[in-house]
Amino acid sequence: MKHAISFLAEFFRNRRLTGSIIPSSRFLAQALAEPMSRCRARKQVLEIGPGTGPVTVKIAEFLRPGDRFVMVEANPAFCEILRTLCRTTLAPRMEGVEVEIHCSLLEEVETRAGFDFAVSGLPLNNFPVAVVRRILQAIERLLGPDGTLSYFEYLGMRPLLGRLRMLTRGNPWPIRSSKVLDRFLDRHQVVEQRVLLNLPPAIVRHIRAPHAEEVPPRG
Ligand SMILES: C[S@@+](CC[C@H](N)C(=O)[O-])C[C@H]1O[C@@H](n2cnc3c(N)ncnc32)[C@H](O)[C@@H]1O
Numbered sequence: 174m175k176h177a178i179s180f181l182a183e184f185f186r187n188r189r190l191t192g193s194i195i196p197s198s199r200f201l202a203q204a205l206a207e208p209m210s211r212c213r214a215r216k217q218v219l220e221i222g223p224g225t226g227p228v229t230v231k232i233a234e235f236l237r238p239g240d241r242f243v244m245v246e247a248n249p250a251f252c253e254i255l256r257t258l259c260r261t262t263l264a265p266r267m268e269g270v271e272v273e274i275h276c277s278l279l280e281e282v283e284t285r286a287g288f289d290f291a292v293s294g295l296p297l298n299n300f301p302v303a304v305v306r307r308i309l310q311a312i313e314r315l316l317g318p319d320g321t322l323s324y325f326e327y328l329g330m331r332p333l334l335g336r337l338r339m340l341t342r343g344n345p346w347p348i349r350s351s352k353v354l355d356r357f358l359d360r361h362q363v364v365e366q367r368v369l370l371n372l373p374p375a376i377v378r379h380i381r382a383p384h385a386e387e388v389p390p391r392g
Contacts, residue, residue: 176225176254183248190247192296196224200370201325202231204377207366208321209235209290217241217287219315221279222294224251226258232292238269245275245282252276280307287317293324297354298331305350309357313382320382321363328367328374331355 177195184191197205205228209218218236223229223244236242246252255274259267275282279295291312297305312322331351361380368375 176227179250179254180225183250187248189296189299191224192299195372196227197294197325197375198368198371199227199231201368201375201377202228204366204368205292205294205323205325206231206235207377208323208379209292212289215239216289217317218243219288219291220244220294221291221312222246222296223255224248224294225254228292228294229255229258230263233263233266236266236270241271241273242267243273243275243284243288245277245279245284247276247278249276280304280311282311284315286315288315288320289317291316291320291322293322295324296326297324298326298351300350302350302353305353309353316382318382322380322382323377324380325368325375325377328369328376 180191180196181194184194209216209232212235215237218232218240220229220232220243223246229244232242244255246255252274259272259274273284275284293312295308297308300308316322331354358378358380361382362378363381364379366377366379368377
């Protein structure tokens with residue numbers, strides 16, 4: 174509850190970056206962490222935009238000693254919540270795990286690449302096209318060759334943007350960003366999953382690591 178209030182407060186402080194008024198449900202967290210739940214090998218996991226940590230808690234269930242877990246969160250207030258979470262509730266799960274919390278934009282983070290799993294909570298549909306492109310490039314740089322990216326968007330958002338694209342003669346940035354994402358998904362999406370038990374309902378997308386030359390072209 175305390176975290177839900179912090180989240181709402183941060184939404185009013187910075188709507189575009191926060192992208193939602195409440196944290197994700199445990200059902201959405203479960204769907205996002207699903208690919209790593211089947212991994213028995215040592216793994217490196219990147220969480221992008223963990224916020225107050227609802228997905229972090231689920232990821233922690235699948236961490237084993239010897240794994241590496243890196244969180245990248247742009248909002249300093251959320252970084253403080255994450256640090257406390259890792260020191261308290263999640264401490265037993267983090268034993269023997271190499272943990273890093275970077276209070277930074279993903280596009281600017283400096284950390285060792287080669288992640289097997291990246292889980293993103295970033296509200297990509299909220300961002301201008303240049304930012305979406307930079308974020309996708311950063312993910313491509315950080316994922317290992319067999320890595321998987323899992324991220325979500327709110328259900329109905331993509332068709333809505335598609336319809337707006339047909340109705341508007343101009344080309345406002347949310348629509349251009351959506352086109353960049355459409356192209357990215359056409360090339361790399363492996364599977365998608367609807368999660369109705371979330372406010373609002375969401376769709377989770379699992380994506381294969383793109384090769385460098387396949388990062389969305391300009392335009
Ligand atoms: C929609 S919230 C998701 C929070 C949490 N993962 C959840 O599911 O409840 C998006 C989060 O991404 C963070 N964020 C937005 N842009 C970011 C960026 N470029 N790099 C890192 N974090 C970012 C925001 O501060 C916010 O915590």
